[in-house]
Amino acid sequence: MTLRSDWLPTLAAFESAARHQNFAHAAHELNLTASAVSHHVRKLEARLGIALFHRHARGVLLTPSGLLLADATSSTLADLDDVIGRLRRSPADNELVRIVTLHSWSCGWLLPRLPSFAALHPGIRLSIETGAALSQFEEGGPDLGIRLGGGHWPGLAAHLLMPEHLFPVASPAMVRMCPIESVAAVARMPLIGDAGRQGWHDWFRAAKVRGVTPDERFHFSDSNAALNAAALGLGIALARDRTAEPFIQSGRLVQLPVPVLRGRWSYYIVYPAHRRLRGPAQRFVEWLQGEAARAMP
Template sequence: MALRADWLPALTAFESAARHQNFAHAAEELHLTASAVSHHVRKLEARLGVALFQRHARGVALTAEGRQLADAAGSALADVDGVLRSLHAAREDNDRVRVTTLHSLAYTWLLPRLPDFTATHPQLRLSVDTEIALTRFDEGGPDLGIRHGPGHWPGLTAHFLMDDALFPVISPSYPGVRDITEAAHIARLPLISDHARQGWHDWFRAANVHGARLDERHSFSDTTDAMNAAAHGLGVALARARIVVPYLADGRLLRLPGPALTARWGYYAVYPAHRRLRPAAQAFVDWLLVLPKD
């Protein structure tokens, strides 16, 4: 006997009723009425010429034939549901962009700009990872990264996004802040640093402050933590121009006198050179490359 398409509604209703051993519960699951479920089951019984349920005052129970069909129908519908979920997940994965970057850049630079990307590409989904370690671009891993560095990494294609600069910042409520009128005054204050290769010694050299005994009192692995430490009055932080923008804009930090030291390294969009970007990831890279950086 060939399975015709018009059997599917009846089989679906029967399979649900068999699992629940109750027509009302099956109706609730399928958004039908109990009488509609009962009609589907009776139609199936009439076509097969066998009773699938024993009806009694407290509900229904499967017959031997009903149990046999319930096992087959349940297995078949579960297989179909699994395939449908897999196909849906694959479509969602095609629409997902997996990005790895530094927490500081994501928090202060990338996130404020993402509404523009999602407005332009409303169908795309984002997964942003902010691990501090350099991520390996294995299969199933991130599509691309936004890295701070020299611009060349083995096995990666790198697109320059923007440069950076370093200058000192402090909380506007720090005691005596109005008396800090030149770079030499900063050398006498508690200094906050991050783990970057360029730091306070480089900045003071650029500011022509030599021979000062620097008090690098606090150090943080993440640049935003260093910014927050300065905002809470722990001392002076050496800010990155790309990272500090929101802190200056809302008045949490104040720029101090002295030069803006050009950073040795810039920011790059990177991805495996041997692997072509999926369309969703390529759209994100294209957006990054034309994005105003200031």
């Protein structure tokens, strides 16, 4: 049968509701009301003569027929979105990849590796935006993001890139002046904190030290600033392995011989679940995954 144009709004509403498994979340994405999304889905079900969702108090679940239609609809709408995007962009913009990520990860892990990407893909241009990495990926926004978290964000596809580990670091001069080879020795030193969601309290708890009140002399909102402060001899910083790499490799900081804390969160590549990555963005992701695999211990 020929698909009439008046099917498109109902299919778009169904695809979003199927992806989110929730009419309210689909309504927010489509700038509609939840009742409007529900109306579109019921209209589609009436036209097809089948149920597409099982409704329950906490949301909806796809029926087998709904799952079949959701797969086809998602693929078709992604193809349309990709073609329309390419038609609207200039040839130069088609080779531009916009990435939103954390400043500390960008400076500490990504930048030292970018010459490798530039050599492999000289035609691809990158725009790297740093901040809280919480972009909503609106129309015209970034292609993808690198986020630190648990791997579940509504409406986003998330692919594990790398885990995170935390460990104390100090300047070589501080280590020479006062050897720091135990958890107790760390506790006696001035400490440097940052705004990360895991900090000194978590590290001391994991090291099975009770009753310690960390003497956090300096606190920074950015972990790179905390590492720079440690390199200047102001105290011991709790480093994140991915962002501390350049400091340790250059000898500005030394990893102390004390326990390492496995991070509660990991780094993920994220992008809208309903949108396929464009070719240049996909090539950047594949390069990124290869670099992360090579960096694994």
